[in-house]
Amino acid sequence: MLDDQVTAIGEVVADCAAKAKRAAPALARATDEAVDAAIGEMAARLSSARAKVLAANAEDVAAAEAAGMSSGLLDRLRITEERLADMAEQLRLLASVPHQVRSTRIGTLDGGLQLVELRRPVGVIGANYEARPNVTVDVASQLVKSRNAGVLRTGSAALRSASALLREVIAPGLSDADIDPDVIQLVPSADRAAAAALVELPALVPLVILRGSGESTRELGRRAAAHGVRTLAHADGGGVLYYDEHADPDVAADLIRRSLDRLGVCNRLNLLLVHRAVYNTVLPGVLAALDGVGVKASLPPHDHAIGYEWALDAEREATVTVAPVDDLRHAARIADEDTSGLAAGIVTENEAAAEEFMAAYTGTGVFWNAPTRLLDGFKLLGVPETGINIDRVPGPRGPVTYTDLSLRQYAIRPV
Incomplete structure (x- = not known):
């Protein structure tokens, strides 16, 4: 039958x-x-x-x-x-x-x-x-x-x-x-x-x-x-944001909020990586920014893969993974190897750091002081999209x- x-x-x-x-x-x-x-x-x-x-x-x-x-x-x-x-x-x-x-x-x-x-x-x-x-x-x-x-x-x-x-x-x-x-x-x-x-x-x-x-x-x-x-x-999907040691905390908080205006979309903030040198200092501000949009942080030690996509978790979609990293190269490597490769951004006031991060990350979209939510056909190109292709092959x-x-x-x- x-x-x-x-x-x-x-x-x-x-x-x-x-x-x-x-x-x-x-x-x-x-x-x-x-x-x-x-x-x-x-x-x-x-x-x-x-x-x-x-x-x-x-x-x-x-x-x-x-x-x-x-x-x-x-x-x-x-x-x-x-x-x-x-x-x-x-x-x-x-x-x-x-x-x-x-x-x-x-x-x-x-x-x-x-x-x-x-x-x-x-x-x-x-x-x-x-x-x-x-x-x-x-x-x-x-x-x-x-x-x-x-x-x-x-x-x-x-x-x-x-x-x-x-x-x-x-x-x-x-x-x-x-x-x-x-x-x-x-x-x-x-x-x-x-x-x-x-x-x-x-x-x-x-x-x-x-x-x-x-x-x-x-x-x-x-x-x-x-x-x-x-x-x-x-x-x-799942957007990544790297919080550099030279970041402006106000800019970082704004990006966090703007990246979480919708939770059920692929290009929302999913993983926040923070330079270890400033992790303890900026964590209260990060948690406050997340709390302001009704989102919780998953802090170390994590009981899940670091690139776990929260938008797919019906029970815990209002979550962002937060983790310290050694430097921007470490952040780019995690974004490349442990996430989908959809999009990653850096928040920093240091142009050299931004350029180095943008050169190191090989995913589909890379951003400096801008939310990964911008990886969208209409927002980028002014026309609707059929989808976002993240293949790492020509095409x-x-x-x-x-x-x-x-x-x-x-x-x-x-x-």
């Missing part, structure tokens, strides 16, 4: 992927004006359909609260009037930014030939994400801007919200711009088997964006690799946006 259910879910996902693939060529041929009009219409409908979207989200939140979801995850799940307005503004900005150049002349070859680099859509891109309904709009708009069709899959916590966003915002926005709304599909099942099925369709969905945290996302990445599907995965790294979702093709033609 269970095998039959898994098979049926797989067929549902494959049907969504087939619909998206059939519609993809029309989107690939769409004009820049049509694409931007579709995204602009989505922004407008976030306003005109807000009552329906907020009502669906309220049902999701109520169900999640009844199921005992943690406050950090509830914060991710909840859509407010303010967040809806922010989503619309991000879409308007995305519609206004230039499209990626699709043809670039590289040079000439022997025999009177011209070398041109072309950028082509992938075709169909999948996306798997959990209790973050805004991701539905972020990813769909990025796919449309890059002229890729998409198959989106979210978990049960956000499925009502995601369905409302597709039905009331995304699909009609595409239709209003004369783009086939089938280019963006939402898997109607919240069963986890749907996530597995999405990464097992290389002929239909060759690339899948995996947004989430923890072992389940890593397992999807392994399953995708076994089936020949490429992934842009974001499985782990898109950091916030992945529409400009990263294309294939390079070389064309040779007569001059």
